[in-house]
Amino acid sequence: MSISTPGGPERRPTVVSTGKKPAAGRPAAGAKATGAKAGPGKAGSAQRAGGGKGPRKPITPVKVSQGRSWGPIALFVAVGVLAASIIGFGAWATFKGSQSWEDKAADIAGIVNYRQDDPDSLTYESHQAGKIEYKYSPPVGGAHNNAWQRCLGDVYDAPIAAEHAVHSMEHGAVWLTYRPDLPAADVEKLASVIRGNDFMLMSPYEGLDAAVSLQAWGYQLKVDSADDPRIKEFVTTLAQNASIEPGVPCSSGNYTTGTGTEPRELAPPTGG
Amino acid sequence: MPSAIQEATPAERNGTELHRPSRALRYLTLVMAAVLLLGIGWTAATLVSDRAPGDDSAEAGFARDMSRHHAQAVEMAMIAYAKAQNPAIRQMGYDMALTQQAQIGHMQRWLQEWELLPTGSRPAMEWMPDAVPVGPDGLMPGMATREEITQLHEAQGVEVDRLFIKLMIDHHLGGVHMADGVLKVSDRPEVVRLAEASKQAQQKEINELRRMTPADG
Numbered sequence: 188m189s190i191s192t193p194g195g196p197e198r199r200p201t202v203v204s205t206g207k208k209p210a211a212g213r214p215a216a217g218a219k220a221t222g223a224k225a226g227p228g229k230a231g232s233a234q235r236a237g238g239g240k241g242p243r244k245p246i247t248p249v250k251v252s253q254g255r256s257w258g259p260i261a262l263f264v265a266v267g268v269l270a271a272s273i274i275g276f277g278a279w280a281t282f283k284g285s286q287s288w289e290d291k292a293a294d295i296a297g298i299v300n301y302r303q304d305d306p307d308s309l310t311y312e313s314h315q316a317g318k319i320e321y322k323y324s325p326p327v328g329g330a331h332n333n334a335w336q337r338c339l340g341d342v343y344d345a346p347i348a349a350e351h352a353v354h355s356m357e358h359g360a361v362w363l364t365y366r367p368d369l370p371a372a373d374v375e376k377l378a379s380v381i382r383g384n385d386f387m388l389m390s391p392y393e394g395l396d397a398a399v400s401l402q403a404w405g406y407q408l409k410v411d412s413a414d415d416p417r418i419k420e421f422v423t424t425l426a427q428n429a430s431i432e433p434g435v436p437c438s439s440g441n442y443t444t445g446t447g448t449e450p451r452e453l454a455p456p457t458g459g
Numbered sequence: 460m461p462s463a464i465q466e467a468t469p470a471e472r473n474g475t476e477l478h479r480p481s482r483a484l485r486y487l488t489l490v491m492a493a494v495l496l497l498g499i500g501w502t503a504a505t506l507v508s509d510r511a512p513g514d515d516s517a518e519a520g521f522a523r524d525m526s527r528h529h530a531q532a533v534e535m536a537m538i539a540y541a542k543a544q545n546p547a548i549r550q551m552g553y554d555m556a557l558t559q560q561a562q563i564g565h566m567q568r569w570l571q572e573w574e575l576l577p578t579g580s581r582p583a584m585e586w587m588p589d590a591v592p593v594g595p596d597g598l599m600p601g602m603a604t605r606e607e608i609t610q611l612h613e614a615q616g617v618e619v620d621r622l623f624i625k626l627m628i629d630h631h632l633g634g635v636h637m638a639d640g641v642l643k644v645s646d647r648p649e650v651v652r653l654a655e656a657s658k659q660a661q662q663k664e665i666n667e668l669r670r671m672t673p674a675d676g
Binding site for chain 2 (some may be wrong): 258259262263265266269270272273276288337339340341382383384385386387419422423424426427428434436437438439442443
């Protein structure tokens with residue numbers, strides 16, 4: 188058994204040694220004859236020819252038999268390890284990839300999912316002008332004005348109309364609201380999460396029952412500190428993913444805070 | 460060595476008991492070796508070439524940042540489409556807005572296919588080969604400030620054309636720079652295709668914008 192292993196891999200080296208032999212002692216005749224033939228055939232014929240020669244050679248087989256099974260064993264182990272790791276990697280990748288944004292959202296501690304808990308609060312018939320009464324504060328979806336609030340990472344330093352922000356959330360925006368009495372340093376921390384990020388906007392919100400409240404369409408998370416790591420988790424998981432109109436933009440719309448929480452209709456842009 | 464030769468060809472030697480099992484095992488060993496090589500090759504290929512870009516990759520950074528960069532261009536182009544005096548600028552606004560909004564859709568689709576979130580966890584533009592830190596305003600190169608966008612919204616008459624030409628040339632220069640950045644480091648076909656196309660279109664539009672005057676047409 189053992190012999191075979193060294194024999195297999197070492198065949199090629201033997202070819203090399205065969206080549207040497209003629210140079211060392213024996214006649215060029217044999218070497219030439221075999222050498223003249225095709226390259227691949229050379230090894231086999233050389234071996235056969237040489238087979239009869241050396242009487243001293245039989246010594247080595249003994250050694251070989253000792254080293255025996257290590258080659259195959261190593262190979263089997265390697266194949267086994269490889270197979271296991273491929274299967275393991277595949278399973279891990281599949282599991283990891285299978286985690287949808289909904290799963291990731293569900294993993295955020297304290298998040299409320301109104302899509303499950305109160306889907307009726309999110310339904311509406313059409314765009315609605317003027318003030319709208321919302322069931323939740325801040326609202327998490329439902330009827331809204333025709334105009335959305337621009338949500339290209341806009342940081343509004345004064346309250347905005349929920350009637351516009353809800354429309355932004357329909358487009359996939361996360362609306363971060365904070366209690367107006369929050370220290371400026373905290374507000375800046377929050378702004379650094381929102382600013383410049385598409386599908387996000389933030390504004391102060393009067394009468395908020397938490398330091399910070401995050402809303403996306405049908406989702407809400409209230410936290411007591413601007414340092415809470417769940418803030419970033421919420422915005423990165425839900426921004427754009429929570430859109431119920433995929434592909435719709437956050438650009439344009441209302442971009443001022445001029446009317447406070449009073450909604451305003453946008454005049455259509457006029458050409459020249 | 461020579462002995463190995465002799466033992467290696469047992470069939471011819473009317474081999475002893477030793478030789479027969481060695482032959483069967485040798486074939487099995489060869490098969491296993493082949494399996495091992497194939498397995499290693501497949502794994503390497505999967506890991507290296509076929510793998511979707513990761514969360515911190517240049518491709519993901521480009522898809523996210525260029526989406527944001529485009530989003531502002533769409534806002535400006537729509538203002539130009541609605542209000543510019545020069546019909547050629549209005550036409551260009553229409554072209555830019557629809558093209559760039561569609562490209563945003565392409566890039567967002569990549570992120571979905573790569574199983575990545577639309578929002579990254581790293582600062583904007585950090586993936587660029589010659590990374591330029593984005594300022595506290597969060598604006599990437601070429602982007603207009605909030606105030607400039609507001610000016611454009613509120614502008615009337617020829618002022619719309621004038622401002623649009625100025626802001627969009629800068630915006631496109633930034634866009635070309637970003638496309639160059641990803642082209643330096645990526646060979647993902649879908650990314651290269653869009654980056655090349657967007658770069659060429661924007662370079663042409665820069666030339667056109669430079670030739671345009673607010674009043675003509």
